[in-house]
Amino acid sequence: MPKCKKSEGQAIDYAYKLLPSAEELPFKEHLKSCKDCTEAVESYTAALELTDEAQEELVVPEHALRDIEMNVYKRLAASQEQTTWLSRLSAYFTSVGSPFGWYKTAAVSSVAIALIVAAVLISKPPQPEQTLQVTEMQSAEARIEAYREQGIQWNLEEALITHHLRNDAWETESQLNRMKEQAQGTSWTKVADKQLQNLQSGILNRTQQNRIGEN
């Protein structure tokens, strides 16, 4: 039996719902009498439905998204330091390079690199220039701190949920210890200590009450 001469692309577009409305109705009519195209549309549709179903199963858990902002700013802060160094080097080479030919520039550059490497080895790196990039870097650092604080608060909330809703003292304690570790150098360590104390006294009271009950 000869294959239908209708474009295969039309069957794909129809299954993919891409067919322009002007072509859709005539193609639907054609499907009523064409076995080849009907089979093609059915198999393309089945393949697409299968892939849709498999892709829907992929989920990004909410907790995975929490640290994205902080990590972006960390990445920015790290790159700013590199950029400042590179821009200083580049500016230096540009300034010494212009009056000479390329070979002299290369020679001067080599000497300059050797001097810079030596300077880095024997002295402190120079402070970054006060440019717009530095302002951005400071801003990135401030944001890292803000996101860290947000992360600490989330961990505290999680610990409290574990304590009050799941009544899991052991998990709460380890969550609070993690939070305390994360909060090193901030006032949040005091909050963690207080919560750990409350947790310990709660466990102690419960143990005492159980003993009284047993007696």
Next chain:
Amino acid sequence: MDKLIDDEMLVAQFQAGRQNAFDELMKRYKSKIFSYLLRSVRNYEDAEDITIEVFFKAYRALENWQPKAKFSTWLYKIASNLAIDYHRAKARNPVYALDDAEIPEKHLVATDMHSDPVKQLEEKERGLIIREAVDQLSPKQKAVFMLSRYEGLQLKEVAETLDMAEGTVKIHLHRAVKRLQTLLRPLWENNDI
């Protein structure tokens, strides 16, 4: 921040020095970009790293960005390019082999204790076969398919995102669908679905 403020307005605010505008843009798109990359690279940690790289690159380039296309299209463009680079690197170096078991799945997250474990295993296996079929598409076919099918981009937007003519996008899309049909045909022919 007002949700009614459109992306391009937030970009303008960022360009005027308002850092919070970039935070809002990240908040709006981090989930979409992460999901897109997870579908594309199928490795949780790599998807996270590339998502961070997307916003890092966006931040660095946003100062001089001109609204020739939608901000979201531009962001997907960065993500797509990074995903294509990732797949090329993976093809060159098989050390980057993907482990599907790392991907969180709905049915694994919400495991029903009373459901049939054999059926669960079969479903997981079927999901794996299907995703592997998608992986067999070329990087460009995959990018076109993912962007148009799962990110809801119009073909014109896909073309802008991937720097292709709309006709080329359609050719890649047709090839992708035909390839998927060929690869997945055994699943319904053997009554496995």
